[in-house]
Amino acid sequence: xxxxxxxxxxxxxxxxxxxxxxxxxxxxRQGDWLATSLLFVxxxxxxxxxxxxxxxxxxxxxxxxxxFKDTPVLGSFKIDLGIVIDNLSAIMLVVVCMISSLSHLxxxxxxxxDPKYSKYYAYLGIFSFSMLGIVLTNNLFLMYIFWELVxxxxxxxxxxxxxxxxxxxxxxxxxxxxxxxxxxFFTGIxxxxxxxxxxxxxxxxxxxxxxxxTGGWLTAAGILVFCGAVGKxxxxxxxxxxxxxxxxxxxxxxxxxxxxxxxxxxxxVTRVFVMMTADALMVIATIGMITTxxxxxxxxxxxxxKKVLAYSTVSQLGYMIMALGVGAxxxxxxxxxxxxxxxxxxxxxxxxxxxxxxxxxxxxxxGGLRNKMKITYYTFLMATLxxxxxxxxxxxxxxxxxxxxxxxxxxxxxxxxxxxxxxGFFVAGLTAFYMFRLxxxxxxxxPRNKEKYEHAHESPKVVTIPLIILAIFSFFAFYSVNPIDAxxxxxxxxxTAPKTVVPVEQRFAYEQEAVEESVFVxxxxxxxxxxxxxxxxxAGAGILLAFAFYKWNKFSADAVVEKIRPLYNFxxxxxxxxxxxxxxxxxxxxxxxxxxxxxxxxxxxGAVNGAAYxxxxxxxxxxxxxNSFVDGLVNLVGSFVMFFGLIFRKIQxxxxxxxxxxxxxxxxxxxxxxxxx
Amino acid sequence: MxxxxxxxxxxxIVSALLFGLGLFAIVTRKNAIMILMGIExxxxxxxxxxxxxxxxxKTIEGLPNLDGQAxxxxxxxxxxxxxxxxxAIILNIYNNFKTVNADEIDSLKE
Amino acid sequence: xxYYDVIFYVFAILTIVSAGIVVFSKNIVxxxxxxxxxxxxxxxxxxxxxxxxxAITQLLLYVGGILVLVIFGVMLTTNMTSVELTSQTLKVLxxxxxxxIVSALLVSTMLTxxxxxxxxxxxxxxISELGGLILTKYLLPFEIVSIVLLxxxxxxxxxxxKS
Numbered sequence: 027x028x029x030x031x032x033x034x035x036x037x038x039x040x041x042x043x044x045x046x047x048x049x050x051x052x053x054x055r056q057g058d059w060l061a062t063s064l065l066f067v068x069x070x071x072x073x074x075x076x077x078x079x080x081x082x083x084x085x086x087x088x089x090x091x092x093x094f095k096d097t098p099v100l101g102s103f104k105i106d107l108g109i110v111i112d113n114l115s116a117i118m119l120v121v122v123c124m125i126s127s128l129s130h131l132x133x134x135x136x137x138x139x140d141p142k143y144s145k146y147y148a149y150l151g152i153f154s155f156s157m158l159g160i161v162l163t164n165n166l167f168l169m170y171i172f173w174e175l176v177x178x179x180x181x182x183x184x185x186x187x188x189x190x191x192x193x194x195x196x197x198x199x200x201x202x203x204x205x206x207x208x209x210x211f212f213t214g215i216x217x218x219x220x221x222x223x224x225x226x227x228x229x230x231x232x233x234x235x236x237x238x239x240t241g242g243w244l245t246a247a248g249i250l251v252f253c254g255a256v257g258k259x260x261x262x263x264x265x266x267x268x269x270x271x272x273x274x275x276x277x278x279x280x281x282x283x284x285x286x287x288x289x290x291x292x293x294x295v296t297r298v299f300v301m302m303t304a305d306a307l308m309v310i311a312t313i314g315m316i317t318t319x320x321x322x323x324x325x326x327x328x329x330x331x332k333k334v335l336a337y338s339t340v341s342q343l344g345y346m347i348m349a350l351g352v353g354a355x356x357x358x359x360x361x362x363x364x365x366x367x368x369x370x371x372x373x374x375x376x377x378x379x380x381x382x383x384x385x386x387x388x389x390x391x392x393g394g395l396r397n398k399m400k401i402t403y404y405t406f407l408m409a410t411l412x413x414x415x416x417x418x419x420x421x422x423x424x425x426x427x428x429x430x431x432x433x434x435x436x437x438x439x440x441x442x443x444x445x446x447x448x449x450g451f452f453v454a455g456l457t458a459f460y461m462f463r464l465x466x467x468x469x470x471x472x473p474r475n476k477e478k479y480e481h482a483h484e485s486p487k488v489v490t491i492p493l494i495i496l497a498i499f500s501f502f503a504f505y506s507v508n509p510i511d512a513x514x515x516x517x518x519x520x521x522t523a524p525k526t527v528v529p530v531e532q533r534f535a536y537e538q539e540a541v542e543e544s545v546f547v548x549x550x551x552x553x554x555x556x557x558x559x560x561x562x563x564x565a566g567a568g569i570l571l572a573f574a575f576y577k578w579n580k581f582s583a584d585a586v587v588e589k590i591r592p593l594y595n596f597x598x599x600x601x602x603x604x605x606x607x608x609x610x611x612x613x614x615x616x617x618x619x620x621x622x623x624x625x626x627x628x629x630x631x632g633a634v635n636g637a638a639y640x641x642x643x644x645x646x647x648x649x650x651x652x653n654s655f656v657d658g659l660v661n662l663v664g665s666f667v668m669f670f671g672l673i674f675r676k677i678q679x680x681x682x683x684x685x686x687x688x689x690x691x692x693x694x695x696x697x698x699x700x701x702x703x
Numbered sequence: 704m705x706x707x708x709x710x711x712x713x714x715x716i717v718s719a720l721l722f723g724l725g726l727f728a729i730v731t732r733k734n735a736i737m738i739l740m741g742i743e744x745x746x747x748x749x750x751x752x753x754x755x756x757x758x759x760x761k762t763i764e765g766l767p768n769l770d771g772q773a774x775x776x777x778x779x780x781x782x783x784x785x786x787x788x789x790x791a792i793i794l795n796i797y798n799n800f801k802t803v804n805a806d807e808i809d810s811l812k813e
Numbered sequence: 814x815x816y817y818d819v820i821f822y823v824f825a826i827l828t829i830v831s832a833g834i835v836v837f838s839k840n841i842v843x844x845x846x847x848x849x850x851x852x853x854x855x856x857x858x859x860x861x862x863x864x865x866x867x868a869i870t871q872l873l874l875y876v877g878g879i880l881v882l883v884i885f886g887v888m889l890t891t892n893m894t895s896v897e898l899t900s901q902t903l904k905v906l907x908x909x910x911x912x913x914i915v916s917a918l919l920v921s922t923m924l925t926x927x928x929x930x931x932x933x934x935x936x937x938x939x940i941s942e943l944g945g946l947i948l949t950k951y952l953l954p955f956e957i958v959s960i961v962l963l964x965x966x967x968x969x970x971x972x973x974x975k976s
Binding site: 717728755 | 817821825828829832833835836841848855859863864866870871874879885886890909911912913916924929930931933934936947951955961962965966972973
């Protein structure tokens with residue numbers, strides 16, 4: 027029954043896609059009401075599934091797709107397709123459906139008047155279908171298929187306004203960078219399949235527990251599968267596509283690049299968490315840490331409202347990955363869910379501002395909007411408080427858990443590992459700083475562009491209702507009754523870290539004994555309150571700093587900029603990553619293709635043309651020979667024949683008397699012949 | 704003088720000369736009626752031959768040998784029939800072509 | 814030399830000379846009339862060969878019938894322009910040559926061959942013998958000849974119709 031409902035949830039957006047794509051133009055209002063209501067039905071059903079699934083429930087539905095008994099190299103080759111509904115997928119169902127349906131609703135105003143309106147809803151539908159597919163599958167093969175589908179939907183949606191060069195470039199960049207990660211993902215899948223002969227998660231974990239895949243190969247498989255997450259969740263070094271993806275419509279940014287698709291990488295890591303060896307987890311944590319640091323430093327200098335939010339997303343994703351890397355499974359997943367809500371709210375709020383100012387995105391042109399757009403302002407503020415980690419918000423709880431996890435990890439392992447919590451807290455402070463900078467510059471102070479300010483007004487209900495709903499979900503109460511300690515909340519009990527199946531020698535030192543309650547989780551409890559205090563401190567510092575710069579004008583931002591001009595430029599230009607990639611990798615590739623093109627044009631075409639030239643000359647010569655000599659011969663023969671013909675023609679006079687003379691002549695001949703005989 | 708005594712060969716020579724003259728008329732003359740006259744000469748030469756052999760040819764003793772003459776009768780009759788038809792044709796040709804020159808009756812020629 | 818030979822030579826020369834005139838004459842009317850003498854000469858030769866009935870038949874049919882028809886034809890078709898030998902000697906010379914050679918060969922054949930000769934038999938009249946032959950040995954040709962004559966008549970009548 028749950029399987030059926032889940033399949034309905036899965037296929038409702040697909041239905042929306044098919045209807046919109048084929049009949050969208052003919053429907054009244056181009057079908058936006060149809061797509062939106064289908065998604066809301068899916069949301070309602072997903073709530074049902076969520077409430078029916080307990081923490082340890084696991085419902086699986088499979089169907090056998092390919093079953094070759096005897097293939098040349100592999101022997102028996104079997105692929106089953108299936109879905110699984112457990113705690114992780116149930117929560118993700120709700121998250122995806124909620125954000126998707128609210129984005130549909132929001133788009134009614136944002137995409138008003140766009141010429142490809144019905145197609146937009148179709149693409150949102152196919153994206154939702156693909157994302158739900160990733161969330162529901164129980165095997166790597168099907169997940170890879172939906173993974174790619176999500177990539178394609180993202181490509182289509184980023185490049186929705188493909189008439190402009192910016193979206194063209196950004197969509198290609200997104201897809202190609204994603205593909206680089208996917209190559210690693212696929213290689214990891216191959217390693218797993220060759221050794222374990224199954225794509226199914228439970229079978230894979232059972233196989234690893236039985237010791238069929240160990241040592242370097244197991245670590246390699248883990249890291250390679252993580253590569254897919256690096257690509258999809260925009261981790262260093264494949265983070266470059268996410269800021270450019272802001273070229274797409276804002277609801278698309280909210281749906282895909284804040285809340286769901288980028289979260290798919292994190293989801294993947296949580297799914298295969300149990301097969302990660304200690305080395306793989308170190309890699310994961312390190313990459314997460316690097317990512318969050320880099321993007322936070324870039325975010326403080328950006329001037330486009332969507333770019334700030336984009337880098338903020340990358341940074342928060344780094345947090346989640348880092349949390350998973352250090353072993354704070356519950357915390358990482360918790361942050362995923364809360365981040366979905368408040369980041370979507372932030373993006374939709376930004377979208378509301380953009381609509382109001384007639385598609386102005388530079389915050390240096392904004393200001394003082396809080397008087398004009400009250401609902402937008404208050405929801406935006408609520409979400410900012412959540413992301414900064416201010417108490418009474420959901421973000422406070424989730425970020426806290428992560429920071430506590432890093433502290434526990436550091437204390438258990440000591441030494442260099444203290445860099446994780448240090449970076450974590452530093453970035454928390456930075457986050458608070460740049461988010462409040464954004465709020466202050468956008469909504470407070472004097473309007474810098476008087477004209478746009480005059481025309482601004484609050485957005486209609488289809489815009490503000492999603493904002494309100496998402497802001498409400500950024501409130502702490504949904505996740506834990508206790509505003510300070512989330513570990514007593516239902517979430518922590520719902521999502522607990524699963525036992526790892528990695529061989530003993532490949533685990534972290536403190537996990538090498540099998541204990542009932544993990545040592546790590548114990549440590550987290552120890553560090554819970556210290557982490558909370560420290561995070562409050564850094565958050566407060568960041569907020570104060572932001573106010574000092576931008577509201578009370580105690581320090582002048584420009585003066586500081588001048589002092590650290592090189593650093594400022596480094597940050598503003600995104601650490602020159604794009605330029606590096608363009609210059610070295612892309613340019614190198616282009617040079618290589620140029621060389622190949624030269625080779626093809628000059629050498630190969632030269633050979634072909636040369637052959638053609640020789641053939642042509644030979645043909646001409648042969649033709650001349652044919653014309654002059656051979657024809658001459660033929661003509662000569664012809665003229666001989668004609669000559670003799672003219673002579674012999676005279677025999678035929680047409681007169682019988684002549685013929686009679688011939689007869690007589692013949693008689694003479696016969697006479698002599700017979701006489702001689 | 705023996706040679707001058709008329710025997711079989713003299714008749715045969717006469718017939719041969721007549722035959723040659725008739726042949727010459729056929730081969731050489733253009734007028735259709737001349738050709739017809741040549742044909743008559745040839746036929747007459749043949750007749751002389753038949754009848755000469757009828758008289759001088761060897762016979763089975765006791766039986767009459769008038770075969771040559773019988774044949775000659777038939778030849779004459781056939782010659783008559785043929786001349787009739789030939790003249791009818793020639794007259795028709797004359798009506799159509801206004802000429803009886805064998806050379807000039809060539810409307811079948813391209 | 815007896816009368817027989819002399820008469821023979823007379824008729825022979827008459828025949829040949831007349832035939833010569835028939836063949837070589839430029840005037841077709843002269844040719845036609847000369848044919849009369851030729852045919853008559855031939856009739857005389859028949860008499861010398863003891864073919865009396867044939868001689869009479871010759872005179873009746875050939876001279877009285879065919880010759881008259883030929884003269885009819887000549888008179889009806891002549892354009893008053895005289896008929897000539899073909900003026901092109903190229904065409905005449907080979908023909909003449911061929912005919913002359915053929916004649917020479919014939920004559921030489923006649924002279925050189927040893928003919929099977931027997932005693933000539935004399936009949937009072939040949940007519941009764943001929944009649945017997947026609948009705949016994951040559952009955953079939955007789956009938957066929959009558960049909961030929963019928964066909965010739967029909968053909969001539971057909972040609973003479975108004976079309």
